[in-house]
Amino acid sequence: MSKLAHKVAVITGGGSGIGRAISELFAKEGASVHILDLNEEEAQQVCEGILQRKGSGQAHKCNVSNQEEVASVIEKIGRIDILVNNAGIAHVGNIENCGKDDFDRIFNVNVKGAYNALYAVIPSMKKHGGGAILNLASIAAWVGIMDRFAYSMSKGAIFAMSLSVARDYIADNIRCNSISPARVHTPFVDGFIAKNYPGKEEEMFEKLSKSQPIGRMAQPEEIAKLALFLCSDDAGFITGNDYPIDGGFIKLNN
Missing domain, CATH: 1.10.287 (Helix Hairpins)
Known part of the structure; x- marks a missing residue:
């Protein structure tokens, strides 16, 4: 039996990189995958590949920083068993090189984008008896990385939001974890x-x-395999944790 058979999965930023690898693996494991991505063409290409392999995939053009857009897409999908908050952007610079517009751009996509998806999906999960949420944090939430001020801020917020959601919705059978990749x-x-x-x-x-x-x-497919485990029923006893997948970066890079 496939690990995600009969599950409905929403993956933000699923049109490229890590999100693409997660989308493809989840579909291979039986999930009905819904990709929310600003780049509709890339998302559609991923879904076409999924369909060619006899999987289920649907692309939705969506700006995750826009709450109304996210809510509209989530409402159309209906029941959701899995949410992967993967959409994100980067910024290079310390605080002196991070202007207001830079900071707002990172916050709106990386932090508000995750919030918007959580805000829209959690009521649906409660209504349908639970679900699994995975948020993409980063080693930048654990250690200081030079010239990554705004990006580190955003991933620290993801780390904290994951813990909060796990605590608040454990009685609703909603699990929430995060993973912290190093360079992929x-x-x-x-x-x-x-x-x-x-x-x-x-x-x-x-x-x-x-x-x-x-x-x-790391290769994107390696991150996807950890995401699969944490979103599957195999991880049914796991919630409120962050999992570095970092080639030893945090503990061994001293």
């Missing part, structure tokens, strides 16, 4: 290196890879 090799990373280190792409990729004690970046 996604198209975003390749684009970041190309933009900021032209001509030194190989050198910087190697340097960023070796910042993890294990000596490489």
